[in-house]
Amino acid sequence: MDSKVKKRQLQQYIGFGILGACALFVVIILFIILYDIAVKGISTISWSFLSEPPRAGMTEGGILPAIIGTFFVTIITAVFSVPIGVGAAIYLSEYAQEGWLTRWIRASIRNLAGVPSIVYGLFGVALFVNTMSLGASILSAGLTLGLLTLPWIITTAEEAFQTVPKAYREGSLALGATPWQTIRRNVLPYAFPGILTGAILGISRAAGETAPILFTGVAFFLPQLPGSLTDQFMALPYHLYIMSTQHHAIEAVRPLAYGTALVLIILVFLLNLTAIILRYRLRKKYVR
Amino acid sequence: MTSTAKVETKNLNLYYGPNHVLHDVSVQILPNKVTALIGPSGCGKSTLLRCFNRLNDLIVNTKIDGEVLLDGKNIYGNGMDVVDIRRRVGLIFQKPNPFPKSIYDNVTFGLKINGIREKKRIAETVEKSLNDTGLWEEVKDRLNTSALELSGGQQQRLCIARALAIEPEVILMDEPTSALDPAATFKIEELVSQLKKKYTIIIVTHNMQQAGRVSDYTGFLYLGKLIEFGKTNDIFTRPKEKLTENYISGRFG
Numbered sequence: 001m002d003s004k005v006k007k008r009q010l011q012q013y014i015g016f017g018i019l020g021a022c023a024l025f026v027v028i029i030l031f032i033i034l035y036d037i038a039v040k041g042i043s044t045i046s047w048s049f050l051s052e053p054p055r056a057g058m059t060e061g062g063i064l065p066a067i068i069g070t071f072f073v074t075i076i077t078a079v080f081s082v083p084i085g086v087g088a089a090i091y092l093s094e095y096a097q098e099g100w101l102t103r104w105i106r107a108s109i110r111n112l113a114g115v116p117s118i119v120y121g122l123f124g125v126a127l128f129v130n131t132m133s134l135g136a137s138i139l140s141a142g143l144t145l146g147l148l149t150l151p152w153i154i155t156t157a158e159e160a161f162q163t164v165p166k167a168y169r170e171g172s173l174a175l176g177a178t179p180w181q182t183i184r185r186n187v188l189p190y191a192f193p194g195i196l197t198g199a200i201l202g203i204s205r206a207a208g209e210t211a212p213i214l215f216t217g218v219a220f221f222l223p224q225l226p227g228s229l230t231d232q233f234m235a236l237p238y239h240l241y242i243m244s245t246q247h248h249a250i251e252a253v254r255p256l257a258y259g260t261a262l263v264l265i266i267l268v269f270l271l272n273l274t275a276i277i278l279r280y281r282l283r284k285k286y287v288r
Numbered sequence: 289m290t291s292t293a294k295v296e297t298k299n300l301n302l303y304y305g306p307n308h309v310l311h312d313v314s315v316q317i318l319p320n321k322v323t324a325l326i327g328p329s330g331c332g333k334s335t336l337l338r339c340f341n342r343l344n345d346l347i348v349n350t351k352i353d354g355e356v357l358l359d360g361k362n363i364y365g366n367g368m369d370v371v372d373i374r375r376r377v378g379l380i381f382q383k384p385n386p387f388p389k390s391i392y393d394n395v396t397f398g399l400k401i402n403g404i405r406e407k408k409r410i411a412e413t414v415e416k417s418l419n420d421t422g423l424w425e426e427v428k429d430r431l432n433t434s435a436l437e438l439s440g441g442q443q444q445r446l447c448i449a450r451a452l453a454i455e456p457e458v459i460l461m462d463e464p465t466s467a468l469d470p471a472a473t474f475k476i477e478e479l480v481s482q483l484k485k486k487y488t489i490i491i492v493t494h495n496m497q498q499a500g501r502v503s504d505y506t507g508f509l510y511l512g513k514l515i516e517f518g519k520t521n522d523i524f525t526r527p528k529e530k531l532t533e534n535y536i537s538g539r540f541g
Contacts, residue, residue, distance in 0.1 A: 098348060165385075168387060168388075170343065170379075170381065171381065171385045171386075171387065171447070172401075173346070174343060174374055174378065175378070175451065175454060176374040176375030177371070177397075177401045181401045185397070185400075190388065
């Protein structure tokens, strides 16, 4: 064989090998993390761990208040960020003319996505806890996480709108539909799977955040479950942080920390799985 | 002749940003006739077509001067409702674009957005529109299946039925057969000849035989200018302009 051909083949193998190794590296890291947490956490998980509050200075008992807290905060996050995010995405994708205002809004959204989450926490204290007098509460924390999620939801929803063929929009307008009728009947339904997937992924990420809820409502320990949206709450990521670094007997509660981590990961995984299944089903409905 | 034109442009100029796309186009389209617009790619024929239902409005930086008259009223004038114009002037696209809904929902789309709810009227319109496009016998047993399962030619006839359902006055067709095979093309051409009894039709086509077969009048556009306009027979047998003659004899384009 020609030596030039051999050299090209060698280059091909080396290039392919390096790229493959990069991809494999990511997968290996993920599995090491999951394996470590699963092995160390699985023995802690029982019905009582999931259904009881912590006892004896959080050295015994379960994590029910943290699960409940994370659940309600996540709902507030979703209720706040999905409608506003999708609304903003509709405006940007369907109505906004390209101009300085649109560019300015897009740049702001992109920058917002890059703001560290602890800064969102501080902003949440200033705006929701103090200025709007919502106090440290489920509401304040949920709204703060909502702000954190907004740029993600706007961006993914806008991308979902961009995938709707132009022919659907023009076909609808050419039949005398108003722009709003076109969006509601001929754009939104087809962008919906993408919007939903993006929203769930964004919210599942928010559910695992610690910094934004740190000052806005999460509590170290609460003897009872929250009774209203203006109460403080416990949350899984913060509970994990406490159990791993702030507890007076860190070594003794290590299994509880791993159990908490496993529950948190499973919850996030379930949310992501829901997104995948929904997307698959809805896509099938509209396949060409 | 002015008073009888269904659609008319007067000194129409169109710019996309710095590009001057249409130059001083003045044309009169007669009612219940098929008018073909021919010319090489990029000559502005599709752009001109989309002026008649203001679909060019969607493209940013489009500037228009001159007039486009529909029944003598300037559709770009103040107080004209663009939605109403598009109801009166339908458009069939180059690539069939049925919505990813059922056949039935495709035909009823225009009725629903116009607030028509009476079941009987809707059902009658569906049957009539599909009949008018020769689709009824082919699809009457599967109205609730997805329109995307139809063949390309059926999809295009469905798009025509969808446009007919709201009873437009003018039907614009933008190379409606360029994505279809010869058999499907033949059906669409037959349909065009049928439809002109009730509608005014303007068709953009790349295919000169098609223009010759279906149209009563032909306009030849070149580089954004209307070079020649007249009876199709005259344009094809004794064109007045050298450019027209060169184009229809296949010397360029």
